[in-house]
């Protein structure tokens with residue numbers, strides 16, 4: 647075992663927070679199809695079914711599915727934000743304004 651292997655094990659695992667804005671969710675279920683481990687869509691007796699987040703904190707094993715659901719949600723109701731090592735949510739990079 648080389649000297650570098652100890653240093654590698656000290657690196658903290660990355661984590662992300664997943665949220666759904668239930669005010670704009672319309673129950674399309676794209677999220678559940680893309681990431682069934684993270685989202686469940688349930689009938690709550692309102693106009694539309696609503697997505698519920700099953701795992702609000704995810705790791706690298708689920709980030710691709712979460713990002714796909716975020717990208718293809720027709721209402722843009724899903725937010726996936728990286729959690730920094732200090733527990734704070736990473737600020738998204740400024741998008742260029744036209």
Ligand code: SF4
Nearest residue numbers: 671673674675677719
């Ligand atoms: S795809 Fe978006 S709008 Fe549709 S149920 Fe999921 S979070 Fe709600």
